[in-house]
């Protein structure tokens with residue numbers, strides 16, 4: 001059996017009940033087969049793949065907190081420090097009831113290659129908790145965040161591990177966590193990114209993932225002589241990624257007609273009203289059912305459905321495995337040109353394969369959504385030089401980074417004979433730098 005297949009089997013056997021982690025490993029290892037096969041003897045001798053798929057460290061802890069009625073609760077906190085070959089661990093904290101060790105490992109594993117693709121010196125990590133901030137008061141969220149950081153602060157630091165936001169962790173949560181870190185460790189340092197502007201945050205970090213997704217999508221289309229101008233775009237999600245993806249898509253002259261949250265989705269034929277979306281989600285923290293109050297002509301539907309809409313470009317920006325084979329078939333039947341992932345692994349393996357076989361330009365999240373973490377690395381740079389750059393400076397750097405990512409993954413795919421396969425291109429391009437660093441640093 002090939003080394004790659006052996007390791008895939010081993011990962012499944014040693015990490016049962018972690019299907020998302022298996023999926024992420026399978027996709028990466030399948031893509032880098034050409035490199036592994038060509039170096040099999042050395043890789044086996046150095047246990048290269050075993051070291052790649054086993055996190056350097058996994059931290060799991062109890063998070064007790066007290067609600068507004070005086071009742072105590074216990075959640076589970078995680079931080080997976082996956083790979084530090086090219087820099088300090090970097091990756092977000094997900095707060096969502098679905099969080100478990102398998103989810104955090106899949107996200108941490110993806111982060112290794114995503115962070116490498118940014119070209120910046122950041123390793124891969126991820127963390128979070130099964131705590132659900134939805135429906136909690138600000139005081140309850142603060143109580144949770146302080147308790148979470150009381151434990152986490154022992155393991156992180158500006159040059160060690162730098163967490164950030166992800167699903168459920170936004171500016172409010174980062175603020176509470178930063179305050180607690182500073183209080184316990186006595187350090188005002190850039191150990192978290194996505195901070196508020198008044199205490200070390202970077203301009204354009206809020207917009208970065210969504211804007212970056214569009215910079216890459218625009219570059220991809222332009223390289224195929226297609227313009228974003230006048231295109232219809234379907235977006236899922238209504239969080240930080242979706243909102244700023246929609247905003248940039250509209251700035252580029254496209255029309256975004258959908259968005260969604262955990263209970264339903266919106267179809268707005270006239271184009272999503274971004275100001276209304278921001279007010280509902282960022283200010284009121286409310287449901288999308290509210291959208292009709294702003295736009296009476298828009299349709300609200302319960303459940304899933306954004307991929308049933310006719311669109312030229314589809315941007316899944318909600319969560320893992322949200323776009324399945326049936327959705328892919330519908331998108332293809334409706335003439336979609338490109339699918340670029342704003343979320344982490346939102347397309348199932350089957351759906352990805354179907355889209356690629358039908359000639360759709362498909363860019364995986366580790367390339368397409370890397371603008372968020374790239375701008376986090378720019379926030380780290382600003383923090384370490386005790387400076388802040390202008391919005392225009394950060395935004396220009398982000399745009400350049402995303403264009404470079406597109407060309408790097410395109411070139412890697414071509415170099416290894418997989419022209420147009422951006423999944424293979426992203427995995428190979430991300431892996432090459434990590435491999436080089438791992439080889440240089442010996443068996444650690």
Ligand code: GLU
Nearest residue numbers: 091092164165166373376
């Ligand atoms: N959670 C984001 C991601 O999936 C951002 C991580 C960061 O900024 O460190 O890449």
